[in-house]
Amino acid sequence: MKSVSLISKLAVAGLAFAVSGTAMASGGHALPYSYVADVDNLPSVQRGASAFMGYCSGCHSMKYLRYSRVGQDLKIPEDLLKANLMFTSDKVGDQIISSLSKAEGAKWFGQAPPDLTLETRARGEDWVYSYLKSFYVDPTRPMGVNNLVLPGASMPHVLWEKQGWQKKAEAEHHEGGEAAHGEKKEGEHAEAAGHGHASPFTLVQQGTLEPREYDKFVGDIVNFMAYAAEPGRSHRQSLGIKAIVYLLILLGFAYLLKKEYWRDVH
Numbered sequence: 302m303k304s305v306s307l308i309s310k311l312a313v314a315g316l317a318f319a320v321s322g323t324a325m326a327s328g329g330h331a332l333p334y335s336y337v338a339d340v341d342n343l344p345s346v347q348r349g350a351s352a353f354m355g356y357c358s359g360c361h362s363m364k365y366l367r368y369s370r371v372g373q374d375l376k377i378p379e380d381l382l383k384a385n386l387m388f389t390s391d392k393v394g395d396q397i398i399s400s401l402s403k404a405e406g407a408k409w410f411g412q413a414p415p416d417l418t419l420e421t422r423a424r425g426e427d428w429v430y431s432y433l434k435s436f437y438v439d440p441t442r443p444m445g446v447n448n449l450v451l452p453g454a455s456m457p458h459v460l461w462e463k464q465g466w467q468k469k470a471e472a473e474h475h476e477g478g479e480a481a482h483g484e485k486k487e488g489e490h491a492e493a494a495g496h497g498h499a500s501p502f503t504l505v506q507q508g509t510l511e512p513r514e515y516d517k518f519v520g521d522i523v524n525f526m527a528y529a530a531e532p533g534r535s536h537r538q539s540l541g542i543k544a545i546v547y548l549l550i551l552l553g554f555a556y557l558l559k560k561e562y563w564r565d566v567h
C-alpha cells in the first residue's frame with residue numbers, strides 16, 4: 302500500500318511538472334513586464350502570424366520555418382495564406398526569408414535585423430513581450446526612439462501607429478510639479494494591470510489601440526513567435542499528458558490485479 306501511494310505521488314508530481322514545463326523556462330530577472338506565451342490559443346497565434354508577416358517580416362526572417370508548415374499548423378488554407386500572410390514569397394514551400402538582405406540591413410540600421418525563428422527561446426517570452434512594449438521617445442537616438450530592454454537598439458518603433466508614443470516616466474518627473482506627479486503615479490498604477498508596480502512609461506500620444514488592446518496585440522505576436530520557436534510544442538505537450546494519464550490508468554489496473562492476486566494468501 303505504501304509503495305502504491307508513493308508511486309501515485311510521483312505520478313502526480315510528474316503530471317504537475319509536464320503542465321508547468323513552459324512556465325519554468327523563463328528565469329527571474331528585472332524586466333518591466335512578464336508574459337507567458339499561450340501557443341494553444343489558435344486564434345491568437347493566427348492573429349500573431351498575420352501581424353508578424355505584416356509588421357516584421359519586411360526586416361526579420363524566420364528561416365527555420367516554411368510558410369506551408371505555418372499554414373498546416375495554424376489551419377490557414379493555402380489561398381488565405383498566399384493572400385494575407387505571404388509578402389516575401391509566393392511559393393508555400395519557401396522558408397520565411399525577409400526581403401531585406403543582410404548587407405542592406407547592416408547599411409540601413411548599422412546592423413542586420415536578426416533571424417527571429419528561435420528568438421523567444423534565446424531571449425525568453427517575457428523579454429520579447431517587454432521589448433515590444435518598451436520603445437520610448439529619445440531624440441538623441443538616430444531613430445528617435447530608444448528601448449528600455451535593449452538600450453541603444455537600432456530597430457525603429459515599427460508599431461508606433463498601434464501603440465502611439467511613450468516617454469520614460471523619469472523624464473516626466475523633472476518636468477511636472479510634485480503634486481501633479483503624485484496624481485499621475487496613481488493613474489499609472491491602475492494602468493500596470495496585475496503587476497503590482499507602476500509602468501516605467503507615460504503614454505504621451507496614444508496610437509490606434511488602447512493600451513490594453515496593444516498588450517493583446519503584442520501578446521498575439523509573442524504567441525506566434527513562441528509557436529515558431531518550437532512548432533511541435535503544443536502537440537508534444539498534449540502527447541505527454543496523454544501518456545501520463547495512460548500510465549495512471551495502468552497503475553490502477555496493476556493495483557487491482559495485485560489485490561486480486563494476494564487475496565487468497567492473506
Ligand code: HEC
Nearest residue numbers: 356357359360410412413414415424429453454455456459
Ligand atoms: C525596419 C526594420 C525592422 C522591422 C520592421 C522590425 N525590426 Fe526588429 N529589429 C530590427 C533591427 C535593425 C534590430 C537589431 C536591433 C539592435 O540589436 O540594435 C531588431 C531587433 C529585434 C529584436 C531583438 C533581437 C535581439 O535578440 O537582440 C526583436 C525581438 C525584434 N527585433 C522583433 C521585431 C518584431 C516582433 C517586429 C514586428 C513587430 C520587428 N522586430 C520589426 C529591425 C526591424
